[in-house]
Amino acid sequence: MARINTMIAECYESKLDVQNADANCLGQMMAFVTAQADTRKKQLQLNKIPIMVVTSDRRPPVLDKIANNFRLGGWTAYNQFPVPESLRLCVSRRTITIARDIVKFIHSAHHGEHGLVFCQRRKIGDMILTQLGNSARYVHTDSNREDTEKALLEWHSGKIKVLILTNELGLSTIYKAETRFLIHGEPPEDLETYYHHACLAGGDGKPADAILYYSCSDLKDHSSGRIATARHRQHVLQSYCRNKSHCRRVGLLQAVGKLEAYTKKCNLCDACDQGYKFVERDLTKEARKAAELIRELDSKDKTLRYCQEVFAGKCTAQVRKNGVHESVHFGAGSHLPFDCIEQLFEELYLMDIWKHFQDVDDWDNLIVKPGSAVLRTQDKSFRLTMKVRDNPQLSRRGTPPSTLPLYRDDSDSAESSFTEEGALLDKEAAGDGKDCPMEVFSAMKALRLQLQIELGLAGPEEVLDDQTLQYLSVARPLDFREFKRIVKECSSLSMPEKQDKYAEEKWNRFGQRFLNVCIVARPPSHASE
Template sequence: MLKTLKAYFGYTHFRPLQEEIITRILSKKDTLVLMPTGGGKSICYQLPALLMPGTTVVVSPLISLMKDQVEALQANGIIARALNSTNDETTNANLRFECMQGRVKLLYISPERLMSELNFLLKDINISLFAIDEAHCISQWGHDFRPEYTQLKALRQQFPHIPIVALTATADKITRQDIIQQLAMKDPQIFISSFDRPNLSLDVKRGFQQKEKIRTILDFIGRHKNESGIIYCMSRNNTEKVADLLEAQGIRTAVYHAGLSTAARDAAQDDFINDRVQVVCATIAFGMGIDKSNVRWVIHYNLPKSIESFYQEIGRAGRDGLPSDTLLFYSFGDIVMLSKFAAESNQQEINLEKLNRMQQYAEADICRRRILLNYFGETMTHDCGNCDVCRNPPERFDGTIIVQKALSGIARTDQQVGISTLIDLLKGAATQEIIEKKYDQLKTYGVGRDIPARDWQDYLLQMLNLGYFEVAYNEKNHLKITEAGKKVLFGKERAQLVVIKREEHLGQESKRGKKKAKIQEPQAPVLTPAVFENEDEYLFEELRVLRKKLADSQAIPAYIVLSDKTLHLLSSAKPTTIEAFGEISGIGEFKKEKYGKDFVEVIRRFLNKSSK
């Protein structure tokens, strides 16, 4: 196993649980694998595929995901193919012939295609294993349910003796049981790897308006020069708006959402994978098909609908284990909109509950990583030190009077107002609605003039999460006081609120105009900071240029040639022989033979230049 791991994948040791999972699969037993994105799931079935006689059939939900995996395997010298609708007839005929000859080690196929091939190709080849990737798609309790996955139980009926391994990065207890049942797995062993991704920083900002979000995003991207990232937005409209604003600042950005043609979506994904754009603004439809290991950051422009979605989306950053940043914005409007979607969905109760948990995460003032891990049934006994709450524990104050003012406003309007009208009432604004409904004659009118409107927004969000009022989504989002709220309103209990701290962007507006003009000037290369000891940043840059050249000549993404992590290791170890080059983690025999000469030449030239 270790010999094969080094020869094909370039690693000298397994990650946690990989060895046990592979041993189990090699003994032809059914297996369910839960491993976070970037935890090394693929090797769990790719390595057994190399060690077992015959072909491993991998069921995958997206063509882009198959393409990515097949390219990466071929780059390691492994014969892998994908059978899907993008192939022409000749390609498929050749592929069938190769499979029948037993030459193909891994065959990637969509669930629909699999069903149509059950009595044809699959009957004629020697199958060693069925691997069901993204297995949560089979469960209606999963966050990404795909009806076509539910037909996969036919595999057990048709091929009762072939082992099945199901793999996913996110599945709560209900979903796990459902996967086992739907696939008719026989006495499967469940392997659950730690969900902790300590290399990801977790940051949340709430109540920002669009202008502030964009400023913060520009600042953030400024700290991540040349580094790829994804911005997830709730609506298609937002993806396009944000992309336009970034493009105007000279940041190469693509858009990806379900309203675009397949060709436009493929082009956006291809540009991102091949580093022709730095950023993709996308709806949740984007990312499952991407194994890009050097995504350095993920921003959520809006609150996601569940912790599973959020965890899977941030998991697309830092798959190579290097430090990566995540940032989540959310506002009251997000919660209202997502609650409406959940209430109109087929599984209203469970979706509202999942949203509620997501909101609690965003609102929390305890270590965020502990909340995430706890959600997936894993306990952490210490704070992580790598989230905004750990870095800046919140300061609290007695906010009883503020809470009483707000609740009194709700009570005096007979609980018939939404959040924005309540703020207008507290601020003493003379809007049409306030005048028409005679709210300006209430005792509460104007009692909150001294607090800025955006602070009211923030305090009301805190009150919602503290359970002092709730939103009646079925009643035009009117606010209703809860039992806990009544206790504060009538002075039976005190209320603690978190002090609002804003990052100020002084003079940012005037700077932005200048910034735009400046972008047109040719800029000196921006260096990626050193990650390993003795690493040379200039050498890393030269190796990156070479990698891009080699990738372009083969029409494959740069990270498939060598990962960022491997480049960092090379610019730290600086090997000057092909043998030494092959010792670096992530470089197998095939890559050593194929790329060794080029990389060693650049390193030698660099060292000669440096010594002069």
């Protein structure tokens, strides 16, 4: 945009008649229409005025409309902004703490740096502004022209660091090369729009972040009468947000027709950074059982997290109280990693197998009710294939033995048979190398007792609780990322930042010792993986 502004300045200095308007500036659309009319009038008078239109929307229908309005016989479109190669693209699930999450990210990763926050909901924008204080300005639908111009002046002069937007100003008016972060509180209309927004950050070539927060409700097509092109754009946006296996930069460039970038992974985005292998899995059987579970729990008004825990076989106090652990559907998905179960229920929501009635931002606590398509899973032609994170241990062994259901606790006296304890060394604890979760669990409990004695801790839970040890004994992680993910998943903490801190602390104090047990205990056929 700096080059375009320079070109316009040179035109003015040369006394050339130039009309400049941003074709995508919704807040000043009337001014743009007026500019079109004035330019067309002068064009008819002189018939030699060169016309340049700046637009942030490069979709062919938009370009054709602009050309028709100006009655251009021949025209060329130039792409001003590429997505910077130094831009790190990330997508995250939106929660009820979205405002606090955004402010925390800004303070921790980009304190004192310039950034843009797109937020359509006024309440969330006000909360962000309150927490950021004088370093931010908020331009929303009720902002008058004077306040908007003042905020833009302070933004470009560097007086403020963060500009919060609800209504979309012209992208040329907010572009700043040194913008270090770009945050969307919810997905834009389509991925084409997000592509243009992404070009606003990291224009100087230095590292920058673009984070998109979403809820599944944002991605669900609530209108059955939408035309095919609108449904296609919705599907493309949905695929981008829910993708975990492919480079986000590649996916974004594919969506806007950048064919030359199809195979150039960025190795920066959250999908590239996690390093997991993803495989196609047929989850038709699991989807049918999940739908049956949803129908069974219909009258109980249970939350999404509760349904997922029952499906995973978590025998929590609430599950036992309601007697659901005796259901035929309890633990139907215990052979799947929990993140795969979350992904499955998300897919079923988008297929309208289940629906909700509350605030969509409190995703885990949504009350699950059967959707209009809940019986679709009973159709013989129903099939569901998903790309999920590969878990070689579970996929090769199948369902864990019934003697050790995932997440089963030890409060029941009938389960005291596998609570043997002893103060053994790490290697001796797992030296048999047998492929039996029950024996690995016992070895881990022995190690836990040893650590408790060595460190003088008050109880075994100060190391790791039984639930976490049982999950570790089945999944048998091979690196610190998997270990921390499992510990975080099994924690009783509700806040994500507290879960992260808890998992990091457990890894630093005990992680490597338990990881040694997992590695030594793996059977020879898996040792090289």
